[in-house]
Amino acid sequence: xxxDNPDNSKSNATKALxxxxxxxxxxxxxxxxxxxxxxxxxxxxxxxxxxxxxxQVDAYKLxxxxxxxxxxxxxxxxxxxxxxxxxxxxxxxxxxNANVKxxxxxxxxxxxxxxxxxxxxRYVDKxxxxxxxxxxxxxxxxxxxYGIIEKELVAFGCASRSQAKRLGRWFLxxxxxxxxxxxFSAGKESAYLRPGxxxxxxxxxxxxxx
Numbered sequence: 742x743x744x745d746n747p748d749n750s751k752s753n754a755t756k757a758l759x760x761x762x763x764x765x766x767x768x769x770x771x772x773x774x775x776x777x778x779x780x781x782x783x784x785x786x787x788x789x790x791x792x793x794x795x796x797q798v799d800a801y802k803l804x805x806x807x808x809x810x811x812x813x814x815x816x817x818x819x820x821x822x823x824x825x826x827x828x829x830x831x832x833x834x835x836x837x838n839a840n841v842k843x844x845x846x847x848x849x850x851x852x853x854x855x856x857x858x859x860x861x862x863r864y865v866d867k868x869x870x871x872x873x874x875x876x877x878x879x880x881x882x883x884x885x886x887y888g889i890i891e892k893e894l895v896a897f898g899c900a901s902r903s904q905a906k907r908l909g910r911w912f913l914x915x916x917x918x919x920x921x922x923x924x925f926s927a928g929k930e931s932a933y934l935r936p937g938x939x940x941x942x943x944x945x946x947x948x949x950x951x
Contacts, residue, residue, distance in 0.1 A: 787907075788812075790898035791867065806897045812911060816936045825937030832941035834931060842926035846944050851920045857892040858883035858917070862909045867900035876902055878909030883917050892916075 788811040794803070804815045804822060813826035838844035859879040865871040894912060896905045923942060934940070 785901060785903060787904075789901065789904065791865070791871075791900040792898045810896075810898050812908075814936060818935065823935070825935075830937075830939045832939045834934060834938070834940045835943060836925065836927060836931075836940055837943045838945050840927060840930075845925065846942060846946075847924040849922050849924070851916075851922075853887060854890065856883070856887050856917050856920065857890045857913055858887050859889055860892045860894055860909045860912055862894045862896050862899075862905040864896040864899040864902070864905040866902065871900060874902070874905075876905040876909060878906055878913060880913045880917070883913065887917075 790807065790810050792807075801815070801817075801822070804824075808815045808824050808826070811826050813824055815822055815824050817823075836846075838846075859877070862876045862878060864874055864876065866874045892912070894908060896908050899905050899908070
């Protein structure tokens with residue numbers, strides 16, 4: 742089950758969230774195989790949260806921390822708080838040299854110091870009475886290319902070693918392959934775009950063949 746506390750088995754949250762759709766005869770969306778066997782589950786939810794909040798905290802910060810569990814963010818717009826999560830999406834808008842200010846796109850790459858090749862992920866282990874643990878994740882190819890550049894992560898609400906390792910792998914992949922940013926100014930027609938939307942950039946100065 743996606744919600745594994747039996748006390749919540751009949752709650753409205755469980756009925757709404759404890760669902761999965763068949764991908765094929767052997768897998769369910771949202772489930773992944775664990776990488777550490779023995780007495781552990783063979784399948785587990787791709788993302789799960791084990792939280793016990795005992796102190797007063799800023800509500801918006803807490804929502805962002807919860808969103809980080811599924812690699813997401815929250816943002817405020819039109820009097821509401823929305824959540825976005827990282828997944829493959831289709832582009833919703835095209836930007837070209839004709840519909841941006843001065844027809845110019847300004848590109849920048851991340852520094853070498855931000856292309857992390859190892860990370861230490863802190864989590865709690867549900868199989869050992871929720872003791873604090875660390876999971877060390879490394880990218881051998883990245884180490885050869887950039888050297889050892891380490892980052893420490895805190896997996897908020899994570900009580901699974903496999904989930905902690907997946908977080909580390911996602912972070913290393915993102916820091917090494919999502920290395921370029923682009924800056925431009927556009928008109929009011931782009932004002933409806935929201936954080937997390939995917940856009941397509943068609944820049945003739947970078948796409949022309951010689």
